Amino acid sequence: MSATLIFLAASYGAAVGLLLPRPAYRLSVEPDEDWRAHCPAGHALTGAARGWLGPGHCRDCRAPHGPAARPFATATALVCAALAAATGPRPELAAWLLLTPVVVLLAVVDQRVGRLPDALTLPLAAAAAATLGAVGWLTGAPGSWLRALLAGLALTAYYLLLHLLNPSGLGLGDVKLALGLGIVLGWYGWPVLVAGGAAGTLLGALYGTYLLLVRRVGRQTAMALGPFMIIGAFGVLLVAAVTAP
Structure with missing residues (x-):
């Protein structure tokens, strides 16, 4: 049961971690600035790319929105697995x-x-x-x-x-x-x-x-x-x- 719980927690962590790069990009602004609505090259985010979840790329220049998704998935998976191992059911x-x-x-x-x-x-x-x-x-x-x-x-x-x-x-x-x-x-x-x-x-x-x-x-x-x-x-x-x- 413990191994299954840890695996499920890690899988959940990896899945939600894949959703974090875009909000990390949009929220990483100075206090007097609005949340980012443009890609790094200055193109306006439109449609699904203007949302708040998941990885993304600019429709015009393909520039990525935010950090790479894999480190986020790895970090959240490890944190969730450690919490499951420590807390148990x-x-x-x-x-x-x-x-x-x-x-x-x-x-x-x-x-x-x-x-x-x-x-x-x-x-x-x-x-x-x-x-x-x-x-x-x-x-x-x-x-x-x-x-x-x-x-x-x-x-x-x-x-x-x-x-x-x-x-x-x-x-x-x-x-x-x-x-x-x-x-x-x-x-x-x-x-x-x-x-x-x-x-x-x-x-x-x-x-x-x-x-x-x-x-x-x-x-x-x-x-x-x-x-x-x-x-x-x-x-x-x-x-x-x-x-x-």
Whole structure:
């Protein structure tokens, strides 16, 4: 059963990963710009190419829209397989798999343009709350869901404080991302929330220190923290899922 579950999760991850290159391309814009509606050569996206899902090419010049599809499929497949292996057939696995493509897309967009769009962070938090609420209702564990919501608010408050202390180093997009990640981490308890939040901050600080040491950035250079928040939360979530009763 475990091998079958992992295979099915990986297959799902590969399938949804193939849908992500186009939204990654269209959402990877600066904060004051509209979502991309032109190919890299400047031709307007029309018809199906103007949609939001799947790989695509410009009808006029055949330029690809966004990154290659294969790395997306591979990444989402590996993430989904790891979550299935760690969580097993417990109901919350459905929530983790549903949220995975959004989280992968957020990490890619933030890495590309240093932005975490509200169009992704806020639905992520809403979907996390809704799916875990359904899990809590089905399993008779509403306390876990309530704790998850409170954890989301707590992690958001923590990142908001960091933003207020250093607005140039941590944006509001990171604060909004913390809401969804906090809800997910809080499902397994307060220690998991603390560990997941600390892991993201620590990973970002270590990478920033490395860049300073090799003189690739200056002290005032902004750095995308979102991918490190996601990686830290993902690692802690795996450990929590394995050790959960």
